[in-house]
Amino acid sequence: MGFLFLSLLLLFSVETKAKTEHFFLNNTSTSTSSSNSINGIKSSCNIYSGKWVYDSSYPLYDSSNCPFIDNEFNCQKYKRPDNLYLKYRWQPFSCNLPRFNGLVFLEKYKGKNIMFVGDSLSLNMWESLACMIHSWVPNAKTAVIRKEGIAEIVFLDYGVRLLLYRTPYLVDMVRENVGTILKLDSITSGNAWRGMDVLIFNSWHWWTHTKSSQPWDYMQEGNKVFKDMNRLVAYYKGMYTWAKWVDRNVDSSKTKVFFQGISPTHYEGKDWNDPTKSCKNEKQPFFGMRYPAGTTQAAIVVNKVLSRIKKSVHLLDITTLSQYRKDAHPTSYSDHNTLDCSHWCLPGLPDTWNLLLYTSLIS
Numbered sequence: 001m002g003f004l005f006l007s008l009l010l011l012f013s014v015e016t017k018a019k020t021e022h023f024f025l026n027n028t029s030t031s032t033s034s035s036n037s038i039n040g041i042k043s044s045c046n047i048y049s050g051k052w053v054y055d056s057s058y059p060l061y062d063s064s065n066c067p068f069i070d071n072e073f074n075c076q077k078y079k080r081p082d083n084l085y086l087k088y089r090w091q092p093f094s095c096n097l098p099r100f101n102g103l104v105f106l107e108k109y110k111g112k113n114i115m116f117v118g119d120s121l122s123l124n125m126w127e128s129l130a131c132m133i134h135s136w137v138p139n140a141k142t143a144v145i146r147k148e149g150i151a152e153i154v155f156l157d158y159g160v161r162l163l164l165y166r167t168p169y170l171v172d173m174v175r176e177n178v179g180t181i182l183k184l185d186s187i188t189s190g191n192a193w194r195g196m197d198v199l200i201f202n203s204w205h206w207w208t209h210t211k212s213s214q215p216w217d218y219m220q221e222g223n224k225v226f227k228d229m230n231r232l233v234a235y236y237k238g239m240y241t242w243a244k245w246v247d248r249n250v251d252s253s254k255t256k257v258f259f260q261g262i263s264p265t266h267y268e269g270k271d272w273n274d275p276t277k278s279c280k281n282e283k284q285p286f287f288g289m290r291y292p293a294g295t296t297q298a299a300i301v302v303n304k305v306l307s308r309i310k311k312s313v314h315l316l317d318i319t320t321l322s323q324y325r326k327d328a329h330p331t332s333y334s335d336h337n338t339l340d341c342s343h344w345c346l347p348g349l350p351d352t353w354n355l356l357l358y359t360s361l362i363s
Contacts, residue, residue, distance in 0.1 A: 045095035047356060048317040052285045052324055055089035059347035060100060061135035066346075068130040068144070068153060070123070071335035075345035080333040082283050085345065090321055090352045098362070100355050102136025106158040108362060109197065115163040117170070117193055118202030121263045124343055125200070126153075126164045128350035129357075133160075150192060165192055168206035168215075171238045179217030181225070184237040187245045194249060200316075200357065201242065202260035204298045205342060207235045232297055239305040252312045258357065259306065261318040262299045266326040266341040279329040279341035291323040314360055318353050325349050
């Protein structure tokens, strides 16, 4: 297994270096058929390369006025004493992002279905987008519907449905006689993802869970059952199964597909050269030009998998810009009983993820 892991990493690193730039120039949401998009963003602009700047007009909405924020993300409700983390805007080096306009979004996606598929980071982003839209139409009729494992926030006046399908691994996890099995080569739940106009996928955090927080007993691939395996190898296998599902089931002329990218954690201050700290009490982003921890191995896996997909899939490459935001986690300002350096306050960083999604969808 060790040899397979090293072989995979070597393959990832060699091919990623050769293909990453090509992937971004030809497959990211900033590319257009002409030299400029409708927002004046040049097709050569990498909207994921930039810096965080103070903006007094931020945040994009008030948490007390949004009915969709769960207590685990509502840092203001739980009396976080500082608010500087609310005031940072992402500024690409070579272009400007459009300002989010909820009315433009609702008109463009009138009668459409937008589904987030993944774990609690998908929940974080789903609620953020709902709040961003709601701030533009605070009196609009809305409905929250939960049924058969799918949650919906519907803007009834426009017929825009924001859906959330919770699945931490994307691949199947089933209960059998021997216990709960994570099936690395099977996706049956994908039937619920069909017919969407936009799909935003996410998976990684649960692949690292072990011991009591691990929800499965065995992994299975084909007829082989494993008690465990290297988690990056398992992640690659599961993600490649997802990639094959996309190629077989998505009609790119009708459905736009995104992968949310790897959301980092900030439990270990050594990642930003401050080993005695975690995200607790952090009040400013990391402002260096290069994040000390470097590219995550999971992000390398994602790039490898995306390079093999035949259908059009856009990477929301949020990893590096999110690594800088060690200040943006709930920490203890939520209904969690433990330190949370995994999720993000709302308003906060996921609003930028959605601004990048918005830039892609309206360009």
